[in-house]
Amino acid sequence: MDSIDLEVLKTCSAWLAAGQRCQLVTVIRTWGSSPRPIGATLAICEDGRVVGSVSGGCIEDDLIERVRKEGIQRQLPEVVSYGISADEAHRFGLPCGGTIELALEPLGPHSRIDELLERLAAHELVARTLDLGNGTVTLERARPGAVLERNGNLLVTQHGPRWRLLIIGAGQLSRMLAQIASAMDYHVTVCDPREEYRAGWPLPDVPLVHAMPDDLVLEMQLDSRSAVVALTHDPKLDDMALMEALKTDAFYIGAIGSRANNAKRRERLLQFELTEQQVARLHGPIGLYIGSKTPPEIAISILAEMTAIKNGVPEVLQINHATALASPPSAACST
Structure with missing residues (x-):
């Protein structure tokens, strides 16, 4: 099972190999509440097909509609914003005052998607630098813990297992x-x-x-x-x-x-x-209590606990959540 990031890149590669135009959309900045985190990606094919997500669906709908009406005409990357006004926030499903900034990148051989996929297949953590001014791309090994950065016209995204x-x-x-x-x-x-x-x-x-x-x-x-x-x-x-x-x-x-x-x-x-x-x-015992019995359910409970700790959720909130789900509270797997 691929990560969402990898699924988006593989789909882009397949579309390009089939001779279809497509673009990569990346969340590069957010203000206030946002449905998807910085670095989230979406790929759009010229026929309107999509993979990935940059919002709860409303912004995707607008991007797809534009592609269906206008095609993918741009030659260079473009930065666009959604949700600047309260009306736009309501239209695009963002909380009032929330704003999301996206990089729209038309893809081609210069985008080095296949080379990126080869390096990811070797389990390499890769930093991909996109020049928003001229569309050129460079790839290099990323440092552990690196996050998306934008320095002027240079957009650096991280790919591979974090x-x-x-x-x-x-x-x-x-x-x-x-x-x-x-x-x-x-x-x-x-x-x-x-x-x-x-x-x-x-x-x-x-x-x-x-x-x-x-x-x-x-x-x-x-x-x-x-x-x-x-x-x-x-x-x-x-x-x-x-x-x-x-x-x-x-x-x-x-x-x-x-x-x-x-x-x-x-x-x-x-x-x-x-x-x-x-x-x-x-x-x-391992995992958050969710009443799990089967291996898939137990796996989910383990990853739920791992995710809570990775994201810094206080232990007391984990315990309270588990207690709310079960009476009496118990371990995800007691065998």
Whole structure:
């Protein structure tokens, strides 16, 4: 499953290969409330087909209508704004006073979309610089944590997985988690040294590494944009990964299991010369409570908790939300 950004780029490549004109629309600035974040993209084909999103739909409707009436005539990029006045805010579905600024970029061979896709296929994080004055494009390796920037006529957008997720175990739940996380801009790696999981891994774009989990954690040099989820139910594998992961700056470290099993796991981890503060970072039972039963539902609950932490949602709000959804509150997966 591709991320939205990757889906937009692949669709642009397909349209260009078919000889169709198309344009890439990017959110470059917002004021007040905005339906989509800075960096969100939309591609429009000359026949009115679209992929991606830059608003709740109203701005897309206006952009599509313009293309259908006028075609894609522009040769150079253009910056447009929506929602400057209260009337426009109402018309385009923006909250009163909200404004969104978009870059409209007509695409062609000079846009280097195929080269960008090749570099993304190699799991490279790429900075794409568009000169809004003449339409030229340059590509270079992006620095971790970089965000969209506009310096005069230069618009620099970031492409590729912004976050890393290491999953321990290659079972059914791991497959569900890997698929959804990939669509959320995570570069996912699955680790499982067990022989029975060497064959049949169904996700060609997600590497399955047959290594000892603790060795891989050390090799990956996890940082504050990394997460680790242990899903094997085997202490020999899960604990090995966790004891090294808890020493890193990874923003999220979680393990599947019941409250009782996780309490025992914490006791074991304290015997590996981890401090109480390090062990306290472990999330387990894993995930926000949403009444999940099936692997896809459990995967969603795990990613919901990861997303809340990544976005800085206070833990008390997470607990209150979970309590509102369930009575009595429980873990997303208690097995």
